[in-house]
Amino acid sequence: MAATLLIASHTAFAAPCQFDSQGEGRVAAVVDARSLRLDDGREVRLIGIEPTASTKQALASLLAGRDITLRGSDDTPDRYGRQGALVLIGESDVSVQAMLLAQGDAMVSAEITDKDCAAALMASEAAARRQKKGSWADPSAIKNAESPDDILAEIGRFVVVEGKVLSVRQAGAMTYLNFGRNWTRGFAATISKRTLPAFENAGIVLKSLENKRILVRGWVEGNTGPRIDIRLVGQVELLGANEPTGVRP
Structure with missing residues (x-):
């Protein structure tokens, strides 16, 4: 039933x-x-x-x-x-x-x-x-982008991270969505040049994500700061201004 x-x-x-x-x-x-x-x-x-x-x-x-x-x-x-x-x-x-x-x-x-x-x-x-x-009843189900060490502990696992994008920067063929002010230690989502057309076709301008609260999902990697490589548009979810946070204090 x-x-x-x-x-x-x-x-x-x-x-x-x-x-x-x-x-x-x-x-x-x-x-x-x-x-x-x-x-x-x-x-x-x-x-x-x-x-x-x-x-x-x-x-x-x-x-x-x-x-x-x-x-x-x-x-x-x-x-x-x-x-x-x-x-x-x-x-x-x-x-x-x-x-x-x-x-x-x-x-x-x-x-x-x-x-x-x-x-x-x-x-x-x-x-x-x-x-x-x-x-989702578990307070740690959604990782806080402001706690990079907690995300780094999940290397090799698929996780969902919530946070505010502080800056969008391009370095070579890679675009970085930075969630921390320390670029080498903070959490970042990386998007390669070959993936950019998919975002453009979806009408998403990456620079417009600055100061927006989003969810990022994917496999955690990184030797210093934690990273998630974005290969599909669906790995990024823009959260509404009134949507409650998924991260509990």
């Missing part, structure tokens, strides 16, 4: 993500936090999300033994032989990804480039963030 109610409450998010069918199957096992094995031996990777500590358990509750439909724009297996897809339960038109995001049991990965579908998934996550559902 809970799954049915959740599906019913999120039908508004379904329409934008109606990709081509990639087949059907029955879930034989939940392999890990975003991988399934079907009873015909196929392995499926849930696209569009990054897992949290609760994702695998949530997936098992939703999908164990269930008949599913796969949808996506490309069914080419990844290097591990997994078919990437949006996963739908039975005849539902709402993806499991949207359900996990709405419960706070996953984060948007920003890998889906279809504008409308990406926006719908982000809306599911944003609602869970505002309501402090699931993993």
